[in-house]
Amino acid sequence: MIEATGLTKRYGSVTAVDGLSFTVPPGAVTGFLGPNGSGKSTTMRMIMGLDAPTAGAVTVGGRPYTGYRRPLRAVGALLDATAVAGGRSAVSHLRWLALSNGIPRARVGEVLRQVGLATAARQHVGGFSLGMAQRLGIAAALLGDPPVLMFDEPVNGLDPDGVAWIRTLLKSLAAEGRTVFLSSHLMSEMALTADRLVIIGGGRLIAETTVDALLASGAGNAVRVRSADAGTLAAVLAERGATVTTEPDGALRIAGASVDEVGEVARVRGLGLLELSQQRMSLEQRYMELTREATEYRADTASVPATRQ
Numbered sequence: 001m002i003e004a005t006g007l008t009k010r011y012g013s014v015t016a017v018d019g020l021s022f023t024v025p026p027g028a029v030t031g032f033l034g035p036n037g038s039g040k041s042t043t044m045r046m047i048m049g050l051d052a053p054t055a056g057a058v059t060v061g062g063r064p065y066t067g068y069r070r071p072l073r074a075v076g077a078l079l080d081a082t083a084v085a086g087g088r089s090a091v092s093h094l095r096w097l098a099l100s101n102g103i104p105r106a107r108v109g110e111v112l113r114q115v116g117l118a119t120a121a122r123q124h125v126g127g128f129s130l131g132m133a134q135r136l137g138i139a140a141a142l143l144g145d146p147p148v149l150m151f152d153e154p155v156n157g158l159d160p161d162g163v164a165w166i167r168t169l170l171k172s173l174a175a176e177g178r179t180v181f182l183s184s185h186l187m188s189e190m191a192l193t194a195d196r197l198v199i200i201g202g203g204r205l206i207a208e209t210t211v212d213a214l215l216a217s218g219a220g221n222a223v224r225v226r227s228a229d230a231g232t233l234a235a236v237l238a239e240r241g242a243t244v245t246t247e248p249d250g251a252l253r254i255a256g257a258s259v260d261e262v263g264e265v266a267r268v269r270g271l272g273l274l275e276l277s278q279q280r281m282s283l284e285q286r287y288m289e290l291t292r293e294a295t296e297y298r299a300d301t302a303s304v305p306a307t308r309q
């Protein structure tokens with residue numbers, strides 16, 4: 001579990017993180033989203049004790065990261081995959097990390113196999129591709145078998161196989177009961193990987209919610225229906241208070257009624273249906289809508305509405 005309470009970081013006149021409170025629970029993948037410069041990396045650095053908060057606090061497993069004598073056993077993190085000395089081999093890099101954290105040497109071989117780097121174990125890290133460096137960073141994060149894992153843009157530069165591999169790995173780590181916290185700008189990937197989301201903008205919380213709840217709450221969600229009796233169906237639905245528009249292909253787009261309600265109205269009136277489906281905004285569309293709302297709200301009132309579910 002990661003818990004931030006009133007977390008704040010100022011760099012001179014820049015407030016990078018502004019009174020941020022959120023929880024990352026175990027047993028789920030929680031995505032961390034926000035526009036460029038919204039404070040995600042700064043927040044992750046404070047979680048890892050690499051930067052001290054100006055105000056507020058963040059704990060991992062109930063205590064600050066810096067309170068752990070062997071931190072790799074408490075939290076594994078991939079923050080910058082390229083931050084490994086290039087002259088070392090993968091195996092010597094991991095052995096050194098294991099030694100300094102009281103982790104058995106045998107664990108090095110295990111994690112190298114787990115990330116698919118066993119055959120490259122003795123190669124110099126300087127010659128690694130970005131994908132191999134990402135895998136090595138993940139091996140280092142897994143080394144101490146920690147209950148909490150954090151990944152900053154883990155799929156950056158990976159090919160589709162690598163992206164799918166990380167998705168499966170993160171989900172399986174969460175299924176084992178670990179806390180998994182993940183930042184990424186790839187919305188389609190986030191929609192497939194994350195169960196929950198913490199969304200920030202301008203250093204402040206915009207929403208803390210599940211992916212399902214966020215998608216269900218989109219203003220652009222609607223029901224699409226095609227019927228040979230579209231005119232009658234549209235009139236009946238409008239009478240019941242739904243907003244009905246006609247699409248270029250003759251289908252009706254209905255806001256303010258569920259798929260079940262539309263289906264029931266058609267059944268009762270004996271109107272044949274050719275198609276009936278729920279239209280949902282993508283995570284990307286919903287995220288853009290939400291961050292835009294928050295920016296406009298902030299411009300109006302100088303404070304951001306926070307949704308917690």
Ligand SMILES: Nc1ncnc2c1ncn2[C@@H]1O[C@H](COP(=O)(O)OP(=O)(O)OP(=O)(O)O)[C@@H](O)[C@H]1O
Nearest residue numbers: 011014015016034035036037038039040041042043
């Ligand atoms: N060491 C620093 N000194 C001064 N300002 C900083 C420092 N680190 C971050 N900032 C500023 O704090 C704000 C938040 O930056 P941060 O890197 O945390 O955002 P981010 O959400 O991770 O962005 P990105 O998505 O681009 O990685 C930015 O305005 C940035 O310029």
